[in-house]
Amino acid sequence: MVLIGLLSIFLIIFLLFGSWVLWERNRDALVAIDLYSGKVELSYDASYDLSIKEFTERTYRHITLTTEYLGNIEAFISAPTIIPKEGLPVVIIMGGLEVGAETFRLIPDPGENIYVVFKYPYAPEYWKEGTPVVEIPVIRKSVLSVPSQVLSLQEWVSEQPWAEKERVTFAGFSLGAMFLPAVYHLAESRDVVLNPAVLAYAGADISDLLYTNMKKIDPLWRSSIAWLGETVIYGIEPARHLPYMNNEFLLINGTRDHQVSTYSWKKLHRLISQPKTIVILDEGHMHPRKPELTKKLVKISREWLGERGLIN
Template identity: 80%
Template sequence: MKVSLFAIAKVILLGLLSIFLILFLVFGSWVLWERNRDALAGIDFYSGKVELSHDIRYNLTLDEIPERTYRHIVLTTEYLGNIKAIISEPTVIPKEGIPVVIILGGLEVDADIFRLIHDPGENIYVIFKYPYTPEYWYEGTPIVEIPVIRKSMLNVPAQVVALHKWVSKQPWTEKGRVTFAGFSFGAMFLPAIYHLADSHDEVLNPGVIAYAGADISDLLYMNMDKIDSPWRSIAALLGETAIYSIEPVRHLPYMNNEFLLINGTRDDQVSRYSWEKLHRMVPQPKTVVILDEGHMHPRKPELTKKLVKISREWLRERGLIN
């Protein structure tokens, strides 16, 4: 029996349509699931036992800054991977301990940030190192790295809460005087961190949220300037969906504390719409500082120093640092 080319083409077309429909349904189901499940369900990961596995001192000479001790630490957890941080502390710490500020900065934040804290005082600064760095992307392939990036991003709140618990128990930490300061990329995680900690009845101190916004999709859109529309909007929406569990909007109403919010009117990376929405949604009490500045950047050390000064004064007024 002869089969016409038309019949073969019809079968192939129906097969392709069926595959497309299945993929569309699977993808649509994933989008609906991610955007409608409880926000905490996507970030509430148990760390298990947390142990200090590496504690290495290193030399760092900074002009006009008092001599301090610098350390790179790694905490090993049972279920959350390794938690890395770098620490700046006075050479002598009293037995009762001193205040600690945990800093969440840019994606590639390193010890250079200590150069911008010109008056560290009798305080300890702990810089959280993200579980993913851009070098992994360049060395890998997108099909492998995208799921790794997603997992790493969703792990950040639980890792930071675990770091906070560990820091709070150290002999060099003064009881009740550990706080957070988030800047730019790092500030976007703080709403999820505070909400997650609150859900476990862990009380956190007032914190600083500088140069953040409320909308991840808008943030991605603002920074995807090399992608043409409408693909830019689609890419931003998909990126937001992949990490929707840390979307600030979903956590802001549950931030049960006091915050300092800082943004700039000339910011080209976080839109006015996004940071004004953040300011509206953060519950009282809050202090809002709006600067006539662009987005913070390592190439703008004076702006960073200004942000550090504003943050330090606010924290000092509340007795959180020396």
């Protein structure tokens, strides 16, 4: 009887798990990420000194937007001290998980432009402080909220007197570039028109990206864990959104990248429709410890955006 009871419990758990997997992997991709923000208000705005000797004529701010249903949205802003009444072009930067104000140090000659760095709603230290059982649902919720948070930030930025509304665009690097397909697909579903954007060091197929980066896990288990991890955040899988990105994009990747496989970035390139500009560098993956590579990526991105009249 005990054995039958245990088998029944196992069967119920298996059926529940199987149902969740089928539901998660087959529902419309937009359903998981199309989250209503409600009222958005500026609740925190503090100036600070970044002490960049080369660019003394700039101001730096740390802001927080409070929303009714999406939690807080944090961002860092770098702007010239003098802004004309018609405003200036704005580039919203989406970088790595621990991106912050230090990003501005990697932008040589920022010019008469405003840069806004989006801060993710989840930080790595949260994982260290919690347990997987508690943190995995939190991570899932945070990840799936990013596209709606980013569009709320973009809308708020476009309404500011310092922004030139017609010249607000995105530049995604590494993790940030992975989110942009979902952001652009969501914007299209809401009839929000976005400008051309940069996707640097992005890839498609989250399970492949996780497998590639979980080198410490035994290969016997790595594929299953990567697939499960993908399922948890399947709503932002780039491959599900790329066909709906009706715009122009700059795609940058590296041939010696050990974090985004060749298979992954080639799949992303294939799924994005024309027009697109592809730049392949003989480089590894970008990282804050590689400032020269980061500056090279910024230079390529600035030139491409400048050619399209999106920045000064």
